[in-house]
């Protein structure tokens with residue numbers, strides 16, 4: 043939080059407003075404060091929690107609507123209907139079954155917990171988009187979340203589950219999300235019709251259990267029956283593939299990992315599994331030159347996930363990796379990887395789509411750091427470092443100035459945490 047934010051407030055210019063809208067200085071200031079408050083609330087804070095900050099006038103507070111709900115219902119219904127009309131007819135038979143089951147559960151309003159199981163390319167994201175368009179076009183709320191930031195980018199209005207539900211970083215079997223009754227977030231959760239949670243299997247079961255307890259609590263405050271219902275009687279659909287990344291337990295055994303998975307949770311007793319089995323990346327109309335290659339890779343990765351490569355094994359095997367996904371440069375593999383993903387980097391620096399179309403994924407933050415440093419060293423000009431956060435989350439139990447002082451911005455910025 044910049045220290046001169048209060049001064050900044052008074053200088054804020056309404057250049058974002060339509061030219062024909064004349065707003066007097068007092069109104070301008072209040073709109074500005076309301077806007078900053080909205081940004082803060084999206085990130086679990088508010089103007090009132092920062093000492094010395096002015097608040098919007100009561101006049102504006104009276105008109106204040108729940109910005110979280112507003113954000114979720116402000117989609118253009120005509121565009122959503124068009125999108126739905128485009129996507130729905132092309133759903134395959136198995137995709138339509140998923141769609142119908144979920145839509146029926148939402149319409150019945152009696153809750154439902156689904157798991158959509160399908161390996162990569164079977165069209166899970168396609169279904170999320172179709173479901174979201176169908177429900178949002180009616181003015182209802184769909185919360186699209188994913189277990190990782192990068193996966194959440196694929197969803198319309200997607201957020202990480204952590205930030206959307208205020209899930210604490212350190213959870214245990216008794217944890218709750220940081221959602222307080224009566225807040226904007228609580229009202230959003232009471233009002234929403236469907237939660238879509240993509241790439242769910244990579245999260246520890248305690249995250250889902252924390253959400254279950256919190257929803258029962260929050261929704262139960264308006265409807266006592268919800269306390270006895272899974273996820274407070276809301277419809278929730280998880281998606282993913284257990285062959286991919288499971289929860290990471292530092293130093294954990296195979297049994298530890300299995301024990302922390304979603305399907306080892308008490309919530310799994312009430313699930314309905316829906317399955318997708320057709321690789322839509324190989325459908326008619328796909329780029330023919332790539333189909334054979336995609337099919338070969340798809341079959342190989344599926345066998346790998348099913349433990350069918352490297353002969354009979356009990357979870358450990360020596361597997362031959364396909365030649366085309368191996369970096370054969372033993373001398374400077376990082377440089378080769380960067381060159382492979384970003385060919386002619388310097389010639390493409392001004393091309394705005396160049397970096398949007400490529401990404402290097404790495405298993406740990408250390409490796410991300412090494413690759414980043416190498417890549418940045420190739421780009422001419424001075425480095426500028428922007429930190430995403432330099433204060434500790436209140437939900438982590440930092441409630442006094444002494445503890446806060448232990449976590450200075452320098453300490454926080456020096457941490458290399460696991461996670462996504």
Ligand SMILES: Nc1ncnc2c1ncn2[C@@H]1O[C@H](COP(=O)(O)OP(=O)(O)OP(=O)(O)O)[C@@H](O)[C@H]1O
Pocket residue numbers: 132133134137160161162163164165166167168169322323
């Ligand atoms: N019914 C469909 N009609 C046309 N294209 C489809 C259909 N279903 C999926 N696709 C396309 O197939 C490709 C793969 O689908 P999608 O990304 O939804 O799969 P996914 O299961 O989410 O994959 P991953 O798990 O790897 O993220 C996408 O290009 C998508 O647009």
